[in-house]
Amino acid sequence: MTGGPGDLTADPGSDPDLRAAEYVLGTLDREERAAMALALATDTAAVARVQAWERRFSPLLGAIPPVMPSPRVRAALLRALPVGPGGSTAPQGGNPLAGDPVTQDPRLRDPLAHLRRQVRRWRIATAGAGLLAAGLALFVAVGLRPEPEGGRYLAVVQGGGALPALIVRVDTRTGTAQVRPVGAEAPAGRSLELWYVGAEGPKPLGLVGGGATRVTLPQGAAPDGVLAVSVEPPGGSPSGQPTGPVVYTGKLIAE
Amino acid sequence: MAGPIFAAGATQDRVPPGLHGADDARLRRLLFEIGRGEAAALAELYDLTSPKLFGVILRIQRDRSLAEDVLQDAYLRIWQAAGSYDPEAGRPLAWLCTIARNRAIDGLRRKGAAEVQGPVRDDGEDWVARLMDPHDDAAAFLDRDALGACLGRLEPAHRDCVVLAYCEGRSRDELAERYDRPVNTIKTWLHRALASLKTCLEAVT
Numbered sequence: 001m002t003g004g005p006g007d008l009t010a011d012p013g014s015d016p017d018l019r020a021a022e023y024v025l026g027t028l029d030r031e032e033r034a035a036m037a038l039a040l041a042t043d044t045a046a047v048a049r050v051q052a053w054e055r056r057f058s059p060l061l062g063a064i065p066p067v068m069p070s071p072r073v074r075a076a077l078l079r080a081l082p083v084g085p086g087g088s089t090a091p092q093g094g095n096p097l098a099g100d101p102v103t104q105d106p107r108l109r110d111p112l113a114h115l116r117r118q119v120r121r122w123r124i125a126t127a128g129a130g131l132l133a134a135g136l137a138l139f140v141a142v143g144l145r146p147e148p149e150g151g152r153y154l155a156v157v158q159g160g161g162a163l164p165a166l167i168v169r170v171d172t173r174t175g176t177a178q179v180r181p182v183g184a185e186a187p188a189g190r191s192l193e194l195w196y197v198g199a200e201g202p203k204p205l206g207l208v209g210g211g212a213t214r215v216t217l218p219q220g221a222a223p224d225g226v227l228a229v230s231v232e233p234p235g236g237s238p239s240g241q242p243t244g245p246v247v248y249t250g251k252l253i254a255e
Numbered sequence: 256m257a258g259p260i261f262a263a264g265a266t267q268d269r270v271p272p273g274l275h276g277a278d279d280a281r282l283r284r285l286l287f288e289i290g291r292g293e294a295a296a297l298a299e300l301y302d303l304t305s306p307k308l309f310g311v312i313l314r315i316q317r318d319r320s321l322a323e324d325v326l327q328d329a330y331l332r333i334w335q336a337a338g339s340y341d342p343e344a345g346r347p348l349a350w351l352c353t354i355a356r357n358r359a360i361d362g363l364r365r366k367g368a369a370e371v372q373g374p375v376r377d378d379g380e381d382w383v384a385r386l387m388d389p390h391d392d393a394a395a396f397l398d399r400d401a402l403g404a405c406l407g408r409l410e411p412a413h414r415d416c417v418v419l420a421y422c423e424g425r426s427r428d429e430l431a432e433r434y435d436r437p438v439n440t441i442k443t444w445l446h447r448a449l450a451s452l453k454t455c456l457e458a459v460t
Contacts, residue, residue, distance in 0.1 A: 066306035
């Protein structure tokens with residue numbers, strides 16, 4: 001059968017609108033779909049094309065008859081919600097079609113606790129359903145290859161398929177991380193900011209630029225922390241805490 | 256708690272698959288509350304909408320047990336994303352169904368086309384006929400009518416490919432098998448159909 005990964009490169013001149021339409025139809029193959037999902041995390045024009053096709057086809061949804069699911073799904077769902085005793089569990093923003101920056105009301109949430117909750121929720125969601133996406137638009141897969149000497153790790157934070165979004169090289173002995181973006185693009189007028197999320201909450205590591213950058217991990221950074229990338233105003237979060245939707249996370253696992 | 260908008264086994268005569276304006280307002284309110292982290296609102300939303308979303312998922316993921324995993328995952332995603340729902344972007348039920356469809360299709364494509372789903376048996380025409388049943392409210396009527404009319408203008412085989420892909424998650428490979436054509440031909444059919452559909456809908460609406 002054709003339809004393998006080769007199609008993506010075999011058809012480079014494809015009309016972006018037809019690609020968006022096929023994404024909505026669901027007929028892109030795995031690799032093409034992953035590439036589109038990655039684009040949706042950052043490309044607002046692609047988001048608009050996909051939304052337009054969703055609207056065009058949505059009347060067909062009315063033709064699909066409802067079916068009652070087993071009651072255990074409801075029970076399992078409610079069990080899976082990370083409702084802590086300490087208060088609200090404000091869900092994250094983030095357009096499920098995209099990774100489109102969202103206006104958030106800062107009164108409603110504490111960004112630090114919010115990001116921790118978010119990461120926890122993602123773990124639950126991904127654990128509960130195999131390799132399901134952290135964002136609807138984005139598959140997060142982390143390949144970690146311990147290097148020969150202890151304390152050094154290579155994390156590849158992927159946007160699904162074979163398209164790495166960020167390659168993060170971490171050396172916990174020197175407390176440095178080297179970040180090399182591969183095809184990670186910020187939405188127009190926004191910056192992507194890298195965070196280290198440890199026990200003390202998110203610490204800014206710097207902006208994800210066009211080339212490789214070297215950043216310094218916060219004191220006491222443990223290899224079991226989480227790396228996250230959020231969409232921020234130009235120049236990065238003004239508050240020192242993530243304010244926009246988190247579009248990638250990747251976990252560093254101790255050797 | 257009120258009964259489900261989409262009851263199990265409901266016929267189209269009794270329970271409209273679309274939603275009336277008041278129901279839209281209720282779903283929007285629930286999404287707002289879910290966005291603030293209110294678990295009770297998610298439970299209520301689930302009770303109102305899960306039969307519809309499960310119907311959408313089960314058409315794509317035929318394995319009931321896997322479909323239930325997808326359903327749970329879809330609501331976890333709704334829990335995360337509710338705060339970003341923008342009423343301007345579309346009706347709440349369509350937004351919810353889109354999340355469910357995407358989750359279901361992601362699941363299938365990850366597995367690869369070969370090992371899932373039986374042969375395509377349904378006819379795309381059946382879906383168009385169901386689309387044209389007079390069961391929706393006035394607000395959706397024009398859009399539905401336009402889509403039905405524009406689908407009706409496509410080459411029947413091209414139209415069926417589009418509809419079977421959208422409603423049942425059929426891949427290019429599955430459609431190629433059904434129509435006994437190379438995958439590239441199916442791709443061409445889809446592209447022609449989609450381009451015509453867009454032109455037609457832009458002219459009509």
